[in-house]
Amino acid sequence: MRKKSGRAGVAVLVGTRKGAFILRADAARRRWRIEGPHFLGCIVHHLVLDPRDGRTLLAACRTGHLGPTVYRSTNMGRTWTEAKRPPAFRKAAEGGKGRAVDHVFWLTPGHAAQKGVWYAGTSPQGLVRSDDSGATWTGVGGFNDSPDLTKWVGGAQDLTPDGGKTHSVLVDPRDPAHLYLGLSAGGFFESLDSGASWRRLNKGCDRVFPSADPDEGHDPHCVRLHPAAPDRLYMQNHCGIYRIDRPSDAWSRVGRRMPKAVGDIGFPMTLHPRDPDTAWVFPMDGGSVWPRVSPDGRPAAYRTRDGGRSWQRQDRGLPREQAWFTVKRQAMCADDADPVGVYFGTTSGEVWASSDEGAGWRCLAAHLPHIYSVETGRV
């Protein structure tokens, strides 16, 4: 995120099943106003502001049954321009059966030194890159065309209900060639050569199914790299909450310290921008049939301040009972203020915020469509 200016305001960027919304506040974050909808009726999987310039906003959109695309704005959504060449896979050779991008699921601005570079994760699993701030996109061949791709992503029975996804595309702030990405399903991957080649990084994670191959059966839901300590990554996985400290290649399940009645299953995770030991998760009911709702109908964030050795429940201001929403993997984030603001969007269309690092919550917006993503930016 761009270095905080003294009085810069905060924007919360909300992607939903029926369009996008932007909530804005001044630096004090007391009064919020909502703008939108943008792209009414379109699925907006991700809406992200470029922290390198503070003005380029990209939206990953899909309209009904039309093909996927990406829109770009440089005036906080007053006007939008569609990508001239949207994310797509390589055309198959004559007679071949090539893949087609169904939707763009994830957007990541590139390294600070590579202005204009963005990465997009697709469904089905793929990685595309733009070198011109989202105007044109090209597949990352080292991933999309790898002979190992089928082995990495599995077959039709391994896909999530609306298609396998690439998410958590992460760029090492020390090295633009050092990339990570997550596949649901498929596991977590690392590249040291700008995406030309990839290796799996799943050791220590529990698995969804007991394949004889220890590299199979992995399903990371959301992975975050700490911006101030890039060797530390946290993962909310299908099977629990994990942490890794590179150069180790083994994850440790820090979610075992979560209360047993709540468990450590969920989708989103977000980090404190300055303290590598502080992170938040939003657990869901991962029991029996996986209802994907707040455990016991009592939603809460859980925060660790010691790298996952202990977790504290944070539910002041949230509904006390009969609240059956959950929070999707892109729908929880933190700003860079002090104290840190934490935000999440729910499957029932509410945006919740805390301006005191999760100690108390208030609802910023309700009755929005099903929320897919929440991001912050300085404006």
Place this chain on the structure above:
Amino acid sequence: MKVRIPSPLYGYTAKRAVVEADGATLEAVTRSLDRSFPGLRFRVVDEQDRIRPHIKFFVNGVQAAALSARVGPADEVAIVQAFSGG
């Protein structure tokens, strides 16, 4: 020839429901449309040159099986997008 455009694509055609295009096949017609209305083709035809799911092309009221279907200047083409789903 005349091409009927479904309402989700009006953003490309300045809200025109019927536009002109040319070509001897539906494939050529979609490329003609894309020259006039950049970006339109990719919304209905994927990167493997397949008609996207839930998109149909009709020629004079008869559904075309593929973009290779031949068309003439007097034909009327209709692009239809289903509104199924929640």
